Amino acid sequence: MSKKPYDKLIEDLLVFIKSRHYVHAKDIPNIELYMDQVTTFMDDHLGLFKRTEEEKILTKTMINNYSKCDILPPTAKKKYGHDHLILLLFVYYFKNILSIPDIKKLLDPVKDIVMKDKSPLSMEAFLDRIMETQTMHFDSLANQVNHTVKVGKDLFPEFSDAEREKLSIFTTAYLLTIQATAQKHMATQLIDNYLTKHPSKEAGQKPKAPRPKKPDTSRPEVRKKTPKKPIS
Structure with missing residues (x-):
């Protein structure tokens, strides 16, 4: 069985990704879940992103680490x-692109603002x-990717098919x-410039000058003897 042309594969992937039902609030169970139920829920709803059947969406170890890092x-x-x-x-959407510290910096304001008491918006x-x-954004993404495929196809006409x-x-x-890569760089620059705390800058203070080194008192100071002048 021959493979489909790669541009047709890209086209089918775009249709598939856009048509998929992403997780909305109504999809989340109304009861609290144990760890095993959480990993099963994630596998069931995010399985389209797996590259192989063996790949795990989120593992117990990952979730425990997110708790230890105060992300959860x-x-x-x-x-x-x-x-x-x-x-x-x-976390899952972020983790393939961003580091754990960056994910925490992004989610901390969400927890502080949206999860606070009397927030005007629920999680x-x-x-x-x-x-x-995200759904609306996929239209512009599809146009961009299709243009990228066309550029790739038309770039080397002098070779065989x-x-x-x-x-x-x-x-x-x-x-x-x-x-x-460029989009990741822009995302990390937003995090570094607006969500990373710089104590000296936030307080409006100039960075402290390094303290002068204290003299070493562990050894007694040896004074140089002044040579005596000869008596004339």
Whole structure:
């Protein structure tokens, strides 16, 4: 069975990704879940992102590490509620691109603002609003990716069909990767410039000058003897 042309594969992937039902608040169970139930929920709802069947979406070790890093709030009797699951969804979307410290910097304001008492927006409403924005964003993403594929196909007309296809696949993969790299750089710059705390800058203070080194008193100071002048 022959493989489909790679541009058709990209087209099918875009349709598949856009048509998939991403997790909304109504999909989250109304009961608190134990760890095994959490990992099963994530596998069931985020399985489309797996590269192989053996790949795990989130493991118990990962979730425990997120708790130790204060990305997740404490659980009640080892049960995970709506807020935990919503945070884990965002962690999964972030973790292939951003470091754990960066993820924490992004989620800390969400926890402080949206999860606070008397917040005008619940975490469920926050999730749904983000998902709606994501769906609209996929239209522009599809146009961008289709343009990238066309550029890759038209770049090497002097080669044979088989050679041109391999070079076009390289070019398309390269352009997709460099776009992802540039977007990652922009995301990390936002984090570094607006969500990373710089104590001396935030307090409006100048960085402290280094303290002068104290003299070494562990050994007694040896005074140089002044040579006596000869008596004339």
